[in-house]
Amino acid sequence: MVEAEKKITFPDVDNIYLAAERLRGVIAHTPLQENLNLSDKYGATIFLKREDLQVVRSYKIRGAYNKMASLPAESLAKGVVCASAGNHAQGLAYACRKMAVKGIIFMPTTTPNQKVKQVKLFGKEFVEVVLIGDTYDDAYHAAMEYVDTHESIFVHPFDDLQVMEGQGTVGLEIFKDSNFKIDYLLMAIGGGGLASGVSTVFRQLSPRTKLIGVEPLGSPSMKVSIDAGHIIALDEIDKFVDGAAVKRPGNTTFEICRQNLDQVILIPEGKVCTTILQLYNEDAIVAEPAGALTIAALDFLKDEIRGKNVVCLISGGNNDITRTEEIKERSLLYEGLKHYFIIRFPQRAGAMREFLDGVLGETDDITLFEYSKKTNRERGPALVGIELKNKADFEPLRKRMQDAKIQFEYLNDKPDLFEFLI
Numbered sequence: 546m547v548e549a550e551k552k553i554t555f556p557d558v559d560n561i562y563l564a565a566e567r568l569r570g571v572i573a574h575t576p577l578q579e580n581l582n583l584s585d586k587y588g589a590t591i592f593l594k595r596e597d598l599q600v601v602r603s604y605k606i607r608g609a610y611n612k613m614a615s616l617p618a619e620s621l622a623k624g625v626v627c628a629s630a631g632n633h634a635q636g637l638a639y640a641c642r643k644m645a646v647k648g649i650i651f652m653p654t655t656t657p658n659q660k661v662k663q664v665k666l667f668g669k670e671f672v673e674v675v676l677i678g679d680t681y682d683d684a685y686h687a688a689m690e691y692v693d694t695h696e697s698i699f700v701h702p703f704d705d706l707q708v709m710e711g712q713g714t715v716g717l718e719i720f721k722d723s724n725f726k727i728d729y730l731l732m733a734i735g736g737g738g739l740a741s742g743v744s745t746v747f748r749q750l751s752p753r754t755k756l757i758g759v760e761p762l763g764s765p766s767m768k769v770s771i772d773a774g775h776i777i778a779l780d781e782i783d784k785f786v787d788g789a790a791v792k793r794p795g796n797t798t799f800e801i802c803r804q805n806l807d808q809v810i811l812i813p814e815g816k817v818c819t820t821i822l823q824l825y826n827e828d829a830i831v832a833e834p835a836g837a838l839t840i841a842a843l844d845f846l847k848d849e850i851r852g853k854n855v856v857c858l859i860s861g862g863n864n865d866i867t868r869t870e871e872i873k874e875r876s877l878l879y880e881g882l883k884h885y886f887i888i889r890f891p892q893r894a895g896a897m898r899e900f901l902d903g904v905l906g907e908t909d910d911i912t913l914f915e916y917s918k919k920t921n922r923e924r925g926p927a928l929v930g931i932e933l934k935n936k937a938d939f940e941p942l943r944k945r946m947q948d949a950k951i952q953f954e955y956l957n958d959k960p961d962l963f964e965f966l967i
Contacts, residue, residue: 553797556706556745561713564611568714571610571643573600577722577856582827587843588851594719597836597862601667603788604715604860605636605702608738611711612700613640621646624697628688630656630681631787632861633702638668648672649697651688653680659865703738704795713742719856720750727754728853729846731839733860734758734767734809735789737798743858744805757846758802758809759838761786761817767794767802768809785814785875788835788861812841815879818872821864833864834872878957881936885913885929885967889952892925904945908934928966 575595583591596604613625624647627637634650641648650664654676664674677687692699701708719730730747734740740758747754760768763783770777778793794802802809817834820841824830832840839857843850877883890896905911913930933939946953956963 553800554706555797555801556709556713556742558713558746558749560707560710561717561742561746564607564707564710565714565717567611567614568607568711571640572606572714573598574718575599577719580828583840583843583857587847587855590725590854591843592723592854592856593830593840594715594856594858596715597830597832597859599861601632601635601639602862603632603636603833603836604712604739605632606639607636607714608703608705608708608711608742609633609636609700610640610643611714612705612707613637613644613646613698615707616698620698623695624649625700626651626688626692626695626697627700627702628652628681628685629702630660630684632863634660634664635667635863637700638664638672641671642667642669645671649675649688649691651675651677651684651691653678653684655679657865657867659867660863663863701795703736703741703791704797705738706797709738709742709745709798709801711742712739713746715739715858716743716746719743719858720746723854723856725854727751727856729755729757729850729855730858731757731759731842731856732858733789733835733838734760734794734802735791735835737767737794737802739858739860740767740806741798741801744801748805755807756805757842758806759842760809760811761789761834761838762811762813764790764792765811766791767799768811770794770799771803771806771809783814785871786817786834786838788833788863789838810842810845812838812845813879815875816841816844818876819880821872822876830859831862831864832859833861836861836864877932881939882933883912884931884933884939884942885956885963886931887954887956887966888927888929888946890916890925890927899949900951904942904949904951905931906933906938906942906945909938909942930967 575598578593580591580593626649628651630652637648650672661674678684732740732743744756747756766779776799782790782792784790817837820837821832824832836859910932912932916927
């Protein structure tokens with residue numbers, strides 16, 4: 546779907562300074578930290594802007610609070626509304642509590658209880674959560690109906706001038722805290738509010754810094770739109786990187802990112818998962834999928850950033866622990882360490898033992914085995930998952946299966962069948 550461009554107003558650096566004043570004492574001035582592990586790995590000086598340490602564990606409080614603080618008292622008296630299943634809801638809830646403003650937050654009924662509880666925790670008695678519909682779109686339409694009937698103010702998660710200017714205060718902090726020339730600045734893109742605000746600051750205060758936007762491969766709405774030269778709404782997206790999974794960029798954010806960003810790169814979701822695990826294991830950093838995007842992007846820029854000063858913005862740390870197994874699984878699949886097969890074993894005693902002794906490698910591990918004898922046929926199918934120690938062990942495993950004349954079907958490269966069975 547293609548939409549026509551409209552005349553828009555861009556964020557203003559002076560207003561971003563005003564936003565920083567409004568936010569003083571409300572948010573945390575998060576640290577800009579050099580990361581020695583990443584610096585050694587890439588032969589560059591890598592700094593992390595730690596918005597995962599923000600009061601609501603993401604930058605979203607900045608935009609929500611600045612928008613609300615920009616409104617006249619009579620508008621605030623009618624309350625504010627948002628639709629969100631994630632960080633924007635938590636940011637708005639906290640802003641409502643700080644300003645003693647009534648907030649109605651619409652969330653899909655599929656939202657995990659942990660996220661609903663966090664919103665209520667941050668908003669206390671000032672926030673009402675309405676669970677409605679199965680998708681974000683359902684919640685959004687319900688929110689807009691409420692706004693129309695109650696004359697409340699809708700606080701958009703990204704395509705709003707004051708929201709973008711609030712997010713731009715992240716850029717001011719990075720610029721103020723850096724006593725060095727920033728060669729590269731990497732920031733995640735969902736709808737584009739963060740990238741719009743931060744890039745506005747850097748295009749004026751540090752125009753030689755290369756500004757890189759980072760999107761998930763499964764939801765590349767900004768890159769697709771920029772490449773096409775106009776806004777494109779995607780029909781389907783991978784929602785795994787939930788903080789950056791947006792079908793359509795905003796009208797204003799699209800124009801700003803198109804003009805300000807030097808590049809938008811796409812990162813596979815599996816690579817994001819590997820990065821989440823590495824950040825936790827190596828640096829004790831709990832990053833949500835969107836928060837890990839910029840770190841994951843370093844591998845795709847490793848040749849050009851060598852010897853440079855690079856800032857990666859970790860946008861949030863609201864990672865649900867119940868997703869850990871899925872994160873591990875996606876990482877192993879991406880790294881080529883987890884493989885699934887349908888194997889048709891001869892239905893006789895000893896067939897499994899022959900497979901274990903003659904085909905499976907010494908360090909190969911069976912992590913899934915589903916089989917039941919249902920018929921008297923000569924062969925019976927089993928669903929088998931095998932985890933390898935090294936990616937290079939896969940082809941030898943396949944060859945041993947072929948040499949042993951084992952009938953099998955490889956599932957990893959059959960997405961429809963894979964998603965149905967695994």
